[in-house]
Amino acid sequence: MEVSAPGTPSDAAPLATGEDDTRRRLDAYKYLGAPERLEYLAIMRVFCGTLLADLAVPDVMAKLGQSGGPVAGLDADTLTARLEQLTSWGNLLRSSHTVKASSISEYQRSRSRYQLSKVGERIQRDADGVLAEADAAREVSGELLALVERGLRELAERVTAPGGIEPQDGLERISTLFVQFTEFADSVRDFYAYLGQVLARYDLDSTEYQGFKELLLDYVQAITEDVSFRAPRISAALATLWPRLPNLLARLDAHAQGLTGLSAEDDGLPETRVQRSRGRERADWEGLRRWFRDTDGQGSQVDQLRDATLRALQSLLTNAKRMLRSATGEMSRRGDLLRLARWFDEAAPQDAHDIAVAAFGLYSARHLGVPPATDEVVPAHTSWWTGPVVEVPVALRERGSRAQRGRASSVEDHSAQKRRLQEEARERAAARTAAADELRSASGRFTDVRLTSSALALLLELLATALGNAQLRREHDGTGHQEANEGGTVKEFGLESARSEDAELGIRLTVRHTAGARTVLRSTDGDLLLDDLELEIGRISATADGRTEVNAS
Helix, strand or coil, rough: CCCCCCCCCCHCCCCCCHHHHHHHHHHHHHHHCCCCCHHHHHHHHHHHHHCEEEEEEHHHHHHEEEHCHHHHHHHHHHHHHHHHHHHCCCCCCCCEEEEECHHHHHHHHCCCCEEEEEHHHHHHHHHHHHHHHHCEEECCCHHHHHHHHHHHHHHHHHHHHHCCCCCHHHHHHHHHHHHHHHHHHHHHHHHHHHHHHHHHHCCCCCHHHHHHHHHHHHHHHHHHHHHHHHHHHHHHHHHHHHHHHHHHHHHHHHHHHHHHHHCCCCCCCCCCHHHCCCCCCHHHHHHHHHHHHCCCCCCCCHHHHHHHHHHHHHHHHHHHHHHHHHHHHCCCCHHHHHHHHHHHHHHHHHHHHHHHHHHHCCCCCCCCCCEEECCCCCCCCCCCCCCCCCCCCHHHHHHHCCCCCCCCCCCCCCCCHHHHHHHHHHHHHHHHHHHHHHHHHHHHCCCCCCHHHHHHHHHHHHHHHHHHHHHHHHHCCCCCCEEEEECEEEEEEEEEEEEEECCCCCCCEEEEEEEEEEEEEEEECCEEEEEEEEEEEEEEEEECCCCCCEEEE
16 A cells, blocks of 8 residues: 655644634644643654755654663554644654555555644744753853954945955855854843843851852953953944945845845745844844944843843842841841751751651640540540551541531532533544535545545545454365465465445445455545555445345445
8 A cells, every 4th residue: 555644844733823823823832731741752852863854653653662762662552642632732743754554554654744833843942941051141142242342343344445345255254243142142131131031049157158249249340341342343343334335235136146036026935034144134133233233222241241240249239138138037047947957957857757756846646536436435545556546537637626517518519520421422423424424425436536534444444444354254164365466475365245234324345356456545634545455335224124235325
């Protein structure tokens, strides 16, 4: 059998816009919060491990087995469900790759192949980065700021020179410039996020405080001074370059168009969005200028950097005041609690009980006064651990009162759930009936129609039953025979025909073995090719004496 998997990108429905587009993209994050998140992460790492990965269920199982761990034990059905769920969330796409299957079960597993979507790859890459480096203190790449200043100054000199700058030279300089600036800006944001996390702690001891004090007074101050020193120079270079920027970007677009042709209205694909390289759009330059200069009255990033440094110093002073009050005994009991914890750690079990009584007033349990059964005589020396259990009423156990409150709860009403289950059963029965009608109407002209997913599933169910029945009859009555094909390989067949039926749906499938026959079943799930087999769908109906009559469709 040859299988052509459905769901190619060209067949996909147009992407939604507005809120639907936002909801679709946010759905791609669901696998990170699902209960089976570790399994989903392992599967996504398999697809992110290679470029243009086009994998079926057996391929993913093999790669998970090589990686080891608890995820390596996933069976084919569970893995298929995980892949289908990732496809519905938008992390994976169905591939159009054609595969060959030698059995119905293998067809069921291999008819769908999957590849990574752009959103899924981006989310998985960010997730791996967060898992690997989320708590690390990232150094600020201050040397890149000097390179940004020098690159802008040299670019402004070449643009204002007679004849202007060569397009290729300008393209290389702008790409390098924005790569350096992006790396510097990201490192600043990461470092100050880590700094805020540290300063929010209220349990800094003297050693930690000393380390962070030196960090703020030396490292942060050096960063702030360097940015304040180079910001006016970068702003001056941008001011020189700004009037000539539209002409420069137009020359770069004429020299190297890139992928913008994909979204062109005349020759491209208007629905395709292209994310251009940094520095090729005017918005990138406006973001660069806002970083070093206040252009909208809300302050530049340099101003925010100074404010953040000031707030960090204020937090440091707050911690210093807290430590001083703690040293004089006015506030924190941190030292006492640490000493108490050390006593518990070093004490024997009986001594630990005595310490708990002295520190927290936690005495031994008191008897509740519930008498045991009258026929049980419990000696006074019997321990509570080994003595009989006394049933304590709920009211006494929870509220300390013997009075019964409330009334007995009514029997829970499950009628709504029953109606929902009955409705679902009716819908499934109606879907199978519609699939049976579709198969009967398509009998004899399978090559001219395209079956629905439910019709193909019913046909595969009948086909598997028919072939199984033929195999059982061959084993019981020995009617099987052998035949050699052109290559000399011996193929073993059962009966010349096999049948299966479903009395509830009133449908019968007859499978005949005909040498050289080719039956093609087209459906929304792909194409199924059956070699040397012919299919006939018939209608069955019950007679008055309980027998069934077959009417060929």
